[in-house]
Amino acid sequence: xxxxEFLTIPASALGGTLLYTLAREPFRLQAQEGNVxxxxxxxxxxxxxxxxxxxxxxxxxxxxxPGAKEAGVVIYIDRQLAGPYGSDKYRYTKGPFVESVPxxxxxxxxxxxxxxxxxxxxxxxxxxxxxxxxxxxxxQATEKTHFFQLLRSHTIEGMFSDPMHGGNVGLIGWQLVGxxxxxxxxxxxxxxxxxxxxxxxxxxxxxxxxRPGKPWExxxxx
Amino acid sequence: MTNLKxxxxxxxxxxxTGLAMAKELVSRTSLSVLALERGAPRGLADYAMDxxxxxxxxxxxxxxxxxEETVTHRHSSRDSAVPVRQYGSFHPGTGxxxxxxxxxxxxxxxxxxxxxxxxxxxxxxxxARLPADLAVRDWGVTYDQLEPHYWTAERMMGVSGKxxxxxxxxxxxxxxxxxxxxxxxxxxxxxxxxxxxxFEDATRKLGYHPYPTPAANLSENYTNPDGVSRVAxxxxxxxxxxxxxxxxxxxxxxxxxxxxxxxxxxxxRTGSWVRRIVQKDGRATGVEFTNANGEEFFQPAxxxxxxxxxLNNNRLLYLSKIGTPYDPATEKGTLGRHLxxxxxxxxxxxxxxxxxxxxxxxxxxxxxSDFDGDNxxxxxxxxxxxxMLSLNGNGDLPIGAFGSIPPEASKSNWGAEWKAAxxxxxxxxxxxxxxxxxxxxxxxxxxLDPTYTDKFGDxxxxxxxxxxxxxxxxxxxxxxxxxxxxxAMGAKIDTRRPSRAKYxxxxxxxxxxxxxxxxxxxxxxxxxxxxxxxxxxxxxxxxGASSFPQTAAGNPTxxxxxxxxxxxxxxxxxxxxxxxxxA
Numbered sequence: 001x002x003x004x005e006f007l008t009i010p011a012s013a014l015g016g017t018l019l020y021t022l023a024r025e026p027f028r029l030q031a032q033e034g035n036v037x038x039x040x041x042x043x044x045x046x047x048x049x050x051x052x053x054x055x056x057x058x059x060x061x062x063x064x065x066p067g068a069k070e071a072g073v074v075i076y077i078d079r080q081l082a083g084p085y086g087s088d089k090y091r092y093t094k095g096p097f098v099e100s101v102p103x104x105x106x107x108x109x110x111x112x113x114x115x116x117x118x119x120x121x122x123x124x125x126x127x128x129x130x131x132x133x134x135x136x137x138x139x140q141a142t143e144k145t146h147f148f149q150l151l152r153s154h155t156i157e158g159m160f161s162d163p164m165h166g167g168n169v170g171l172i173g174w175q176l177v178g179x180x181x182x183x184x185x186x187x188x189x190x191x192x193x194x195x196x197x198x199x200x201x202x203x204x205x206x207x208x209x210x211r212p213g214k215p216w217e218x219x220x221x222x
Numbered sequence: 223m224t225n226l227k228x229x230x231x232x233x234x235x236x237x238x239t240g241l242a243m244a245k246e247l248v249s250r251t252s253l254s255v256l257a258l259e260r261g262a263p264r265g266l267a268d269y270a271m272d273x274x275x276x277x278x279x280x281x282x283x284x285x286x287x288x289x290e291e292t293v294t295h296r297h298s299s300r301d302s303a304v305p306v307r308q309y310g311s312f313h314p315g316t317g318x319x320x321x322x323x324x325x326x327x328x329x330x331x332x333x334x335x336x337x338x339x340x341x342x343x344x345x346x347x348x349x350a351r352l353p354a355d356l357a358v359r360d361w362g363v364t365y366d367q368l369e370p371h372y373w374t375a376e377r378m379m380g381v382s383g384k385x386x387x388x389x390x391x392x393x394x395x396x397x398x399x400x401x402x403x404x405x406x407x408x409x410x411x412x413x414x415x416x417x418x419x420x421f422e423d424a425t426r427k428l429g430y431h432p433y434p435t436p437a438a439n440l441s442e443n444y445t446n447p448d449g450v451s452r453v454a455x456x457x458x459x460x461x462x463x464x465x466x467x468x469x470x471x472x473x474x475x476x477x478x479x480x481x482x483x484x485x486x487x488x489x490x491r492t493g494s495w496v497r498r499i500v501q502k503d504g505r506a507t508g509v510e511f512t513n514a515n516g517e518e519f520f521q522p523a524x525x526x527x528x529x530x531x532x533l534n535n536n537r538l539l540y541l542s543k544i545g546t547p548y549d550p551a552t553e554k555g556t557l558g559r560h561l562x563x564x565x566x567x568x569x570x571x572x573x574x575x576x577x578x579x580x581x582x583x584x585x586x587x588x589x590x591s592d593f594d595g596d597n598x599x600x601x602x603x604x605x606x607x608x609x610m611l612s613l614n615g616n617g618d619l620p621i622g623a624f625g626s627i628p629p630e631a632s633k634s635n636w637g638a639e640w641k642a643a644x645x646x647x648x649x650x651x652x653x654x655x656x657x658x659x660x661x662x663x664x665x666x667x668x669x670l671d672p673t674y675t676d677k678f679g680d681x682x683x684x685x686x687x688x689x690x691x692x693x694x695x696x697x698x699x700x701x702x703x704x705x706x707x708x709x710a711m712g713a714k715i716d717t718r719r720p721s722r723a724k725y726x727x728x729x730x731x732x733x734x735x736x737x738x739x740x741x742x743x744x745x746x747x748x749x750x751x752x753x754x755x756x757x758x759x760x761x762x763x764x765x766g767a768s769s770f771p772q773t774a775a776g777n778p779t780x781x782x783x784x785x786x787x788x789x790x791x792x793x794x795x796x797x798x799x800x801x802x803x804x805a
Contacts, residue, residue, distance in 0.1 A: 058636040059641055060641060064641055085281060091289060092305050098304060185458060190413050190414075191419075205273055
């Protein structure tokens with residue numbers, strides 16, 4: 001097995017693109033211009049720091065490459081929770097709500113926004129200030145909960161979804177796995193490159209289509 | 223409720239079946255035809271910005287709004303059902319084109335013995351050796367009767383593939399186990415990927431007969447007999463759960479709508495949610511629907527064609543109190559019996575080199591049918607029927623593909639060790655996919671739920687469905703077959719054998735739900751006759767996979783279309799000349 005090479009992206013190499021950092025405040029750091037505040041849609045600053053720290057434990061920034069922190073995963077989650085998904089606009093939410101067998105999946109009434117609020121309360125508002133080992137222990141204790149399962153899925157989504165959703169900043173997630181993003185055609189390549197990496201330079205949907213996307217989280221809630 | 227101007231034919235549903243039927247009617251008769259679709263209009267321009275895994279592949283933006291209507295599920299009639307609250311095991315579509323917009327495009331003809339399965343199994347094994355709960359039945363129509371209609375459907379879509387049985391002559395490189403075809407496929411096979419080349423070479427070396435998966439994704443530019451032109455697939459990998467942004471995947475909006483649009487006798491009314499079929503003295507008088515503003519209408523019609531998805535075909539008959547509900551205890555009644563899904567599953571195989579799996583097309587790939595139907599099965603396999611095994615290359619997307627690792631690679635499914643392992647194995651994991659024939663059983667059926675309701679307050683459908691020992695054995699058989707093929711491909715198989723878990727509504731299986739409004743030769747055991755005309759209400763026709771008494775291993779859309787064209791011929795050539803019961 002080939003050892004994967006490390007990907008390091010110095011801020012200066014990013015030029016004008018935006019980079020997220022969450023040391024104390026969730027904000028956008030523009031490489032050359034200093035700090036810009038990111039408007040949060042769902043979390044308050046404290047909640048965002050807790051979730052950012054938890055995501056960083058799930059998908060850490062470490063020797064194998066950048067993680068949830070650099071990809072701005074918490075911004076992605078913030079927007080999802082503020083949109084139709086977070087308030088269960090597209091889930092069947094009529095009662096009665098009854099517990100059932102595991103084959104029936106999540107059956108409870110709480111929507112993802114409510115699940116996060118309760119989950120954050122369990123982790124504690126000082127979660128981001130705890131030593132890493134303690135953070136891991138706390139998360140291990142919640143591993144079986146619906147909250148943790150959502151958090152894990154959303155972390156992966158925030159790493160690898162199109163940057164128009166707020167995560168995968170600077171296409172950092174796609175670069176990490178060599179995904180080129182949506183492209184109109186592979187007609188000349190689909191039956192080539194056998195057994196060797198074919199890794200075209202990534203681009204996001206808005207970039208290749210040259211027009212703004214319509215991410216679902218921006219849909220107005222009535 | 224507002225009364226509207228009568229039409230000759232009202233069609234419920236604007237997907238493959240409703241629009242195919244409409245196209246036959248308006249191009250071959252002078253009747254006025256109205257299709258009522260509860261979703262929104264759609265077309266090519268709507269799909270340019272949908273190459274987004276999150277909204278379309280994960281959040282399922284093209285599917286029916288499950289908040290408004292869902293189904294409930296229980297494993298047996300002893301249990302109480304709960305609603306499917308978020309989509310999992312199947313994905314009903316909505317809007318013009320229905321699920322035919324977001325489908326994958328796999329186009330199989332069923333084996334001849336699927337249509338006569340009760341007779342076939344009884345002759346082969348003897349009635350006494352068949353499981354007591356087995357409910358399979360003959361369809362009342364045969365493969366030979368459907369063959370010309372399969373061809374019509376294949377030409378309409380421009381299906382790509384390679385014949386393996388042309389008028390009885392077996393051809394190497396095609397599926398030699400397929401039902402005999404009168405014609406070669408309209409377009410040649412798609413290009414295929416490294417992984418599927420490895421599958422093809424390995425299965426050939428093992429003595430099997432790999433062939434290209436027949437695909438509604440065009441391999442070359444194509445103009446169909448209606449004069450509709452479409453371009454060749456670009457292998458972009460955004461296919462299943464997406465609308466095709468270049469129209470290379472056959473969809474109702476890029477094959478049938480262009481023809482229907484030219485006919486003044488056709489009207490497509492979107493945002494129209496049909497809630498009842500109105501029946502009086504054994505005849506349908508029309509349909510009641512609610513529009514997007516909540517206003518209610520009665521649409522009178524001389525003939526009603528119920529052509530929505532399996533779920534809604536069943537539900538509208540139940541809600542309209544047309545037909546006799548099935549009772550599994552007595553096996554009396556017909557409406558709702560023979561519920562089947564499809565026995566699908568992926569078996570992971572791991573490579574030590576990159577596969578570039580992000581390139582692909584919905585139906586790209588190679589497969590073997592050496593064990594389809596009961597080909598090649600031994601008594602010791604303990605199976606009445608199996609199916610196919612394939613390597614598909616529909617384009618890996620990065621969220622869904624991430625974290626697919628051998629079980630021994632990480633103790634946890636999050637954290638540093640998991641992340642490193644997931645990066646290490648990324649793009650080195652393919653799947654061998656099984657497609658098993660799901661036979662019908664006495665205890666699997668559809669009725670109305672006593673508790674849960676839709677947005678209007680009407681009862682939801684209730685599924686009573688679980689896997690039986692036969693489906694577990696099919697999965698075991700597939701795993702053992704995959705375990706032979708993987709090493710021949712230079713890959714290692716996932717060491718976890720298929721679980722023998724109960725049916726779950728969480729993990730995607732396929733959007734192939736069949737039965738409930740089944741066809742057959744007798745009104746005692748079926749809801750519609752072999753022409754898909756309702757036994758009790760002769761001016762009501764019910765089209766779609768709801769008519770299948772059991773399903774085959776292959777995906778159903780092509781057979782759904784073939785039976786639609788078959789029914790259209792019966793309606794136009796016989797029924798409209800002499801309205802009345804055709805059988």
